[in-house]
Amino acid sequence: MKITVDQLNAxxxxxxxxKIRSVNGQTDITDTYEKYGPGIKFTFENGETLKVADNHRMLINNEWIEACELNLGDFIEPHGCISDITHIExxxxxxxxxxxxSETYYHKGIIHHNSGKSAIIYSLIRHHLEYNRRCLIIVPSISLVSQMYGDFVDYSSDNGWKTENHCQQLQGGMTKDVSKPILISTWQSIFKQPKSWFDQFDVVICDEVHTAVAKSLSGIMEKLTATPYRIGLTGTLSASKTNKLVLEGHFGPVNQVISTNELMTKNQIAQLKIKCLLLKYDQDTRKAVSKYSYQDEIDYLVTNPARNKFIR
Structure with a gap:
């Protein structure tokens, strides 16, 4: 049975x-994320179409390619050549x-990439366990607790390491008594714990560390004074100097593995050109929108007919 992405999200x-098919067989879809941005609709010579965000990655001719890098005439197995490209604003x-x-899945016969940092975290905890260090892994949502645990199970399938013997999950309603050397938790589940509770950990690993500037997560980090090993991972580090200082205060100096500019220089991502248009809205509109939530404000902006007509 086919379902729409909105039905999938629901x-x-x-x-x-x-369930969805990956290169390793059937797997679970564990979480969904909404975003807004430009995209592309491809039409192939067999009549099939594919609509994706323009930075979406697919495995084309044994190479990971972003959608925006594909051109008319490119051959895409199993559909043949691209016969038409329509850009979505x-x-x-x-x-x-x-x-x-594998962090991949099949859609319309094409392998798509779902990138993640769980493999890095897995390698880190395996290293620290060699030295009998107790690890706290903080993730931003409940679904990512079970997903991280499931990823560890997958990574251990061929090496004999028993995730259930080493890892404990903590989310709403679960015990906060830690009986295993690795605890995977959301920050919401532990931020009210006293400092003495956090003293049991030697290592803290924070996924999506750019969220650590939030008051509650910062409060957790301030309680981890007895934890010498602090590691944060993110692919979306804010350019704000204030945010950077907060993160460095909690985790130490930023180690940027590679920059967007370097990736463009190596032709591993599309060349980026930014044109900035500063639009000034009337006073009544600004007053009304000031009461919106962040997401409501974004929704208003991207669906505003006058704005879209102007920038088109």
Whole structure:
């Protein structure tokens, strides 16, 4: 049975785990994420179409390619050559995560990439366990607790390491008594714990560390004074000097593995050109929008007919 991405989103948010095929077989869709941005609709010579965000990655001729790097005439297995490309100015997209060590899934016969940092975290905890260090892994959402645990199970499938013997999950309603050397938790589940509770950990690893500037997560880090090893991972580090100082205060100096500019120089991502248009809205509009939530404000902006007509 085919379902729309909105139906898929609703199922996941309701607690279901729809199945999808990865390179390793059937796997679960564990979480969905909404974003807004430009995209591309491809039409192939067999009549099939594919619509994706322009930075979406697919495996084409054994190479990971972003959608925006594809051109008319490119051959895409199993559909043949691209016969038409339509650029989509701006719309809502739904990404999703899968519980599979390959971080991939099939859609319309094409392998798509679902990148993640769980493999890095897995390598880190395996290293620290060699020295009998107790690890706290903090993730931003409940679904990512079980996803991280599931990823560790997948990574250990061929090496004999028993995730269930080493890792404990903590989310709403679960015990906060830690009986295993690795605890995977959301920050919401532990931020009210006293400092003495945090003293048991030697290592803290924070996924999506750019969220650590939030008051509650910063409060957690301030309680981890007895934890010498602090590691944060993110692919979306804010350029704000204030945010950077907060993160460095909690985790130490930023180690940027590679910059966007370096990736463009190596032709590993599309060349980026930015044109900035500063639009000034009337006083009544600004007053009304000032009461919106962040997401409501974004929704208003991207669907505003006058704005879209002007920037087109």
């Amino acid at each position: 199922l996941v948010k309701a607690g279901f785990s729809p 701006h719309q809502r997209w739904i990404d999703f995560s899968v519980r599979d060590s």
